[in-house]
Amino acid sequence: MASNNLNRGLTGKDLITVGIFSALYFVINFIFMLLGGLHPLIWILMPGFIALFSGIPFMLMCAKVQKPWAVLLMGIITGLIYFVTGQFTVVILVTFVISCALAELARAVTKYGSFQGNTAAFVLFSLGMTGSPLPLWLMRDSFLSQISSQGIPADYLETLKAVSSPAMLIVLFAAPVVGAIFGAYITRGMFKKHFVKAGIV
Amino acid sequence: MSMQKHLRIDPRTGLLLLVMSNIIAFTQNSFSVETGWILFLCLLAAFCGCGRAAARWLLAFCLLLGLQYYVFPVSAKIIATSFSIFANYTRRMFPCLIVGMLMVKKTPLRDLIVGLRKWHFPQKLIVAVSVTLRYFPAIREEAGYIRDAMKLRKIHGLQKVECLVIPLMISATGTAEELAAAAVTRGIENPAPKTSVVELRLTAADGACILAGVLFTAASCLIR
Numbered sequence: 058m059a060s061n062n063l064n065r066g067l068t069g070k071d072l073i074t075v076g077i078f079s080a081l082y083f084v085i086n087f088i089f090m091l092l093g094g095l096h097p098l099i100w101i102l103m104p105g106f107i108a109l110f111s112g113i114p115f116m117l118m119c120a121k122v123q124k125p126w127a128v129l130l131m132g133i134i135t136g137l138i139y140f141v142t143g144q145f146t147v148v149i150l151v152t153f154v155i156s157c158a159l160a161e162l163a164r165a166v167t168k169y170g171s172f173q174g175n176t177a178a179f180v181l182f183s184l185g186m187t188g189s190p191l192p193l194w195l196m197r198d199s200f201l202s203q204i205s206s207q208g209i210p211a212d213y214l215e216t217l218k219a220v221s222s223p224a225m226l227i228v229l230f231a232a233p234v235v236g237a238i239f240g241a242y243i244t245r246g247m248f249k250k251h252f253v254k255a256g257i258v
Numbered sequence: 259m260s261m262q263k264h265l266r267i268d269p270r271t272g273l274l275l276l277v278m279s280n281i282i283a284f285t286q287n288s289f290s291v292e293t294g295w296i297l298f299l300c301l302l303a304a305f306c307g308c309g310r311a312a313a314r315w316l317l318a319f320c321l322l323l324g325l326q327y328y329v330f331p332v333s334a335k336i337i338a339t340s341f342s343i344f345a346n347y348t349r350r351m352f353p354c355l356i357v358g359m360l361m362v363k364k365t366p367l368r369d370l371i372v373g374l375r376k377w378h379f380p381q382k383l384i385v386a387v388s389v390t391l392r393y394f395p396a397i398r399e400e401a402g403y404i405r406d407a408m409k410l411r412k413i414h415g416l417q418k419v420e421c422l423v424i425p426l427m428i429s430a431t432g433t434a435e436e437l438a439a440a441a442v443t444r445g446i447e448n449p450a451p452k453t454s455v456v457e458l459r460l461t462a463a464d465g466a467c468i469l470a471g472v473l474f475t476a477a478s479c480l481i482r
Contacts, residue, residue, distance in 0.1 A: 066382075067382060068447060069385065069438060069441050069442050069446035069447045070434070070435075070438035070441075070442065072382055072385045072386045072389070073385070073386075073389050073434050073437050073438045073441060074434040074438070075386050076385070076386040076387065076388070076389025076390045076393065077389060077390070077393050077430050077433060077434045077437075078430065078434075079386070079390045080389075080390045080391075080393035080394055080397060081393075081397065081426065081427070081430055083390070084394070084397055094344035094347055094348070095341075095344060113423060113427055114427065114430075117427055117430075117431065121431070121434070130382070130383070130386055133383065134383075134386055134387055134390050137387060138390070138391075140276065140277075140280060140354075141276060141354055141355075141357075141358040147284070247420075247423075247424065251424050251428070252427075252428070255428055257428060257431050
């Protein structure tokens with residue numbers, strides 16, 4: 058029974074590991090979420106930035122907990138805490154669930170241990186954050202009319218309209234993919250440089 | 259238990275208020291509902307013993323409103339573009355942040371866990387979430403120590419990021435091992451139902467808060 062990773066559930070130790078790395082992931086995520094408020098362009102590139110910088114906690118968690126449901130649990134925790142800040146709208150909830158489920162699938166197919174498999178899972182996981190700026194496209198008209206009635210200058214509306222073009226939608230989804238792949242390779246470099254030496258992975 | 263002179267809010271009420279704050283933030287179109295809800299929450303925070311924090315929230319809210327309606331329309335384009343959405347989003351997040359602050363300050367993690375258990379959240383999720391919540395202050399503490407150590411060695415630029423992140427990750431891995439060992443010896447994996455010395459009871463004040471929350475939520479959904 059103990060020989061097969063797939064049949065074992067998460068133990069207390071796994072839960073604590075996931076919890077701790079979720080905290081680290083969330084801190085990185087939150088920093089970029091705040092920066093995203095400065096300009097719409099940063100907001101749209103935000104999922105990409107998060108992916109670039111959150112590789113280490115994610116990949117370390119994957120290395121430590123090579124079992125099903127770890128990634129989903131990390132996604133749920135991130136979602137629950139975002140709930141406190143009021144950022145967690147319905148759209149981001151949907152994208153998060155889809156991306157976590159796909160990431161779980163990617164890990165299950167690649168048997169949890171391989172770098173490529175975990176990178177694929179990380180790419181899919183990172184795509185979940187695209188739900189934050191996605192309402193710009195999904196509810197473009199109501200969103201624009203809503204904020205124009207709240208004392209927002211016309212120039213800003215023009216910027217927003219330009220930024221929410223269909224071409225930018227591709228950028229929105231491409232950014233986390235590129236960011237996550239770079240992030241995963243940076244992480245592998247760090248693993249080789251520090252963590253293997255320290256006997257952690 | 260010396261805090262009896264202040265109102266105590268059940269963690270479950272806090273969570274319900276959070277959910278309703280989220281719905282209100284998502285649906286709100288009416289300025290009066292938004293302001294009323296924030297006033298109500300600030301009052302609640304004041305009754306629970308966070309008077310000064312509540313006053314600060316109110317002041318910040320007025321400041322943001324002033325910025326949005328009086329300063330941005332006349333200020334330079336770059337400033338208005340950069341900070342409009344920031345101000346707008348911060349304002350929307352206010353109710354959630356107030357409730358969040360109240361819960362962080364006044365609800366011990368232990369009570370929250372008992373509350374979640376009563377709602378039959380999966381035990382595994384509760385363990386992971388409470389570890390996450392408890393680890394945030396630890397990250398801050400760690401980061402402070404690491405920054406002190408970096409100052410001694412004159413590390414600059416991009417190297418700073420690496421020198422901050424790697425020790426953080428390594429200490430996190432260590433903490434996970436230690437915490438897990440401690441938790442397992444205390445029976446975290448025991449399948450028997452957990453017991454607790456904390457007993458939660460919903461009081462009249464909780465009922466009043468929930469009722470007010472429901473009314474505001476309904477108003478926010480109906481008034482356009």
